[in-house]
Amino acid sequence: MDVLVELNRLAALSEGRVGALVRGVCARTLGLPPLPTDPSADLPDADPAVVEFAEQFSVDVSMITDAQRERLREALGDRAFGAVVQMFIGDFVPRVRAGLEAVGVAVSWPDTSAQEHSGNAADVLFNGFIPAVARLxxxxxxxxxxxxxxxxxxxxxxxxxxxxxxxxxxxxxxxxxxxxxxxxxxxxxxxxxxxxxxxxxxxxxxxxxxxxxxxxxxxxxxxxxxxxxxxxxxxxxxxxxxxxxxxxxxxxxxxxxxxxxxxxxxxxxxxx
Missing domain, CATH: 1.20.1290.10 (AhpD-like)
Structure with missing residues (x-):
């Protein structure tokens, strides 16, 4: 399926240090295996505002407060949107993998740690993956x-x-x-x-x-x-x-x- 190609592209795009952080936080919050991260990116110091936001994003996004949004923007500035896109990828791709495993649909997931990790994750998500799913x-x-x-x-x-x-x-x-x-x-x-x-x-x-x-x-x-x-x-x-x-x-x-x-x-x- 072409859509699984797009999904695997998302899994590979950890986009540096913030991507590495939020993937780990989201997976730990969910109790699922984390997506791989760019091996060239040093694991960043865990900014409390980013960690808190990512945890709430995974647990119940509807309960994120204005104060949490403000702290995220103070911590990341214009990188906040990209970080939230990374949270979504780190939060939901592991859910998809767990769901398909639970229902017994065999999918061969490539080793994304060996793939190219640079690119615009938002572009792949909104212009690649989401329309591909909608075409099914x-x-x-x-x-x-x-x-x-x-x-x-x-x-x-x-x-x-x-x-x-x-x-x-x-x-x-x-x-x-x-x-x-x-x-x-x-x-x-x-x-x-x-x-x-x-x-x-x-x-x-x-x-x-x-x-x-x-x-x-x-x-x-x-x-x-x-x-x-x-x-x-x-x-x-x-x-x-x-x-x-x-x-x-x-x-x-x-x-x-x-x-x-x-x-x-x-x-x-x-x-x-």
Whole structure:
């Protein structure tokens, strides 16, 4: 899959000393193996403001405070955005690897420690990886949208919660169905496959180092290997909202109701 190539590019781009620091902090917070770092980069002194921000980013991004944002900017200046991108990579790529291992999808991960570590991680993430995931089409659009909205709620992304994808709406998505996501276990409208997907979303977000065997079995029962990979990567693509939430840049596009958008064949978001 081309998208796994993009994912491995992200894993290789540790971008120096701050990248090395936050990868270690995020992985330790999650209880997962850290991504490799640039062997030429000396491990930096652990700036308390960066460490605190990275820990909260991994535990619950919605609880990052304005004071923590200010301390991060004081510590890093104009490098703060790049550091948060690195936090996202160090936080979520290990979740993806743990998720695919839990559901039994074999993926050959290259040794990224031997790869080129220079480059613009934000460019690879936003212009390479995220559109590549959005181009995947093995999942039905309503399931993809249900998964997106669950992640939006869990990370409390105001922007994401204010949007509705039109292909999913045309395929049967509705506000009454989406209202059931919050208490999906009791829903009579969501399918058993969609409930299995939502359990997996919650596991990747809240307990990635301890994905319950029943949750993994539900994914295997209802989804093919190709769909399980797309589902896992969808959770990561949607979780890109953690960057906006962390920096308080997730303002909704509309003040009331929701706004439709199309995820086109190129994997880009198109507004009317």
């Amino acid at each position: 089409r093995s999942l039905d659009p309503v399931t993809s949208e249900v998964v997106r909205l669950r992640g939006a709620a869990q990370h409390n992304c105001r922007l994401c919660k204010s949007l509705r994808e039109t292909t999913a709406l045309d395929a049967g998505g509705s506000e009454s169905l989406y209202d059931d996501i919050e208490r999906f276990e009791d829903s009579e409208s969501l399918s058993e496959a969609q409930k299995a997907a939502l359990r997996y979303v919650d596991a990747l977000i809240w307990t990635p180092a301890r994905i319950d065997a029943d949750v993994a079995a539900g994914v295997r029962r209802h989804f093919t290997d190709e769909q399980a990979v797309e589902l896992t990567l969808d959770v990561m693509r949607n979780a890109g909202n953690k960057i906006a939430v962390a920096l308080d840049a997730d303002a909704p596009r509309v003040t009331e109701g929701t706004e439709p958008y199309l995820l086109n064949a190129d994997g880009h978001t198109v507004f009317s």
